[in-house]
Amino acid sequence: MNHIPQYLALTREYLFPAGCAICGTMLLEAEEAWYGLCHTCRPRFEIEAVKRCVSCGRPLISEQERCIPCREGEGFSFDGAFVLYPYTGAYRKLLKAYKFGKSHPLGNFLAQKMIDALTAFAPFPESGLDDCAGFGWVPVPPRPGKIRQTGWDQIDYLAGRLSRLYRAPVCRCLKRLPSKSQKELNRESRKTNLRGRIISAQKPPVRVLLFDDVITTGSTLDACAAALKAAGAETVYALCLFYD
Ligand SMILES: [Zn+2]
Ligand SMILES: [Zn+2]
Numbered sequence: 001m002n003h004i005p006q007y008l009a010l011t012r013e014y015l016f017p018a019g020c021a022i023c024g025t026m027l028l029e030a031e032e033a034w035y036g037l038c039h040t041c042r043p044r045f046e047i048e049a050v051k052r053c054v055s056c057g058r059p060l061i062s063e064q065e066r067c068i069p070c071r072e073g074e075g076f077s078f079d080g081a082f083v084l085y086p087y088t089g090a091y092r093k094l095l096k097a098y099k100f101g102k103s104h105p106l107g108n109f110l111a112q113k114m115i116d117a118l119t120a121f122a123p124f125p126e127s128g129l130d131d132c133a134g135f136g137w138v139p140v141p142p143r144p145g146k147i148r149q150t151g152w153d154q155i156d157y158l159a160g161r162l163s164r165l166y167r168a169p170v171c172r173c174l175k176r177l178p179s180k181s182q183k184e185l186n187r188e189s190r191k192t193n194l195r196g197r198i199i200s201a202q203k204p205p206v207r208v209l210l211f212d213d214v215i216t217t218g219s220t221l222d223a224c225a226a227a228l229k230a231a232g233a234e235t236v237y238a239l240c241l242f243y244d
Contacts, residue, residue, distance in 0.1 A: 006030035021097040036105030047084050047117055056218050057081035058243050077225035081238040082123040083215055099154050111161030124237045135168045136205030140212040140224055141176040173202045187217050194223040200231035208236040215240040
């Protein structure tokens with residue numbers, strides 16, 4: 001890896017110390033500053049090697065192929081999914097520090113973990129991701145007005161990093177039309193709320209790696225995958241950081 005960005009991150013940390021996002025300790029090495037986490041806290045975010053639901057990618061407790069919500073649901077438009085962490089404790093703290101602290105170093109860390117997940121777990125054996133032809137990253141689009149409110153799109157920063165780490169273009173083809181915030185709705189309304197509200201405004205890549213920060217019911221990813229396929233994508237695999 002080119003170490004210059006890491007040393008720039010260290011210089012920045014020296015001038016404007018943020019400290020480790022989890023324990024607050026000072027970051028004194030280039031790699032720590034680049035990832036925004038100290039050497040002690042970083043290993044806490046190893047991805048658990050457990051059996052996962054073949055539909056939504058969450059870790060499974062039983063010996064079944066699918067988790068209970070997926071067995072009871074109607075299925076998804078995406079062809080597979082993988083999620084890295086539960087949205088609890090230190091994991092939750094990590095996402096909040098990234099999102100609300102607008103921390104680029106934590107974005108570097110989270111993007112790296114997504115790539116680690118793809119290489120270590122090879123969760124989509126049918127995908128042919130090993131050769132990058134026709135493959136592209138597609139971010140889940142923010143709600144209209146959201147970027148204007150906060151001035152930053154944490155998913156878009158990840159997109160840039162992912163594209164650099166796993167060489168494939170980013171295609172920002174999905175657009176979200178005004179709809180209610182998914183957070184305020186129950187499971188059933190979440191599905192209907194997004195119907196037809198996410199569209200692909202241009203031709204998507206043939207093979208898509210769709211990604212987002214948190215998966216709850218999977219409705220948003222499902223609506224995105226449906227829009228991508230309606231616009232011509234052949235396969236859509238979903239990658240998500242946290243499951244709630
Ligand atoms: Zn720490
Ligand atoms: Zn599932």
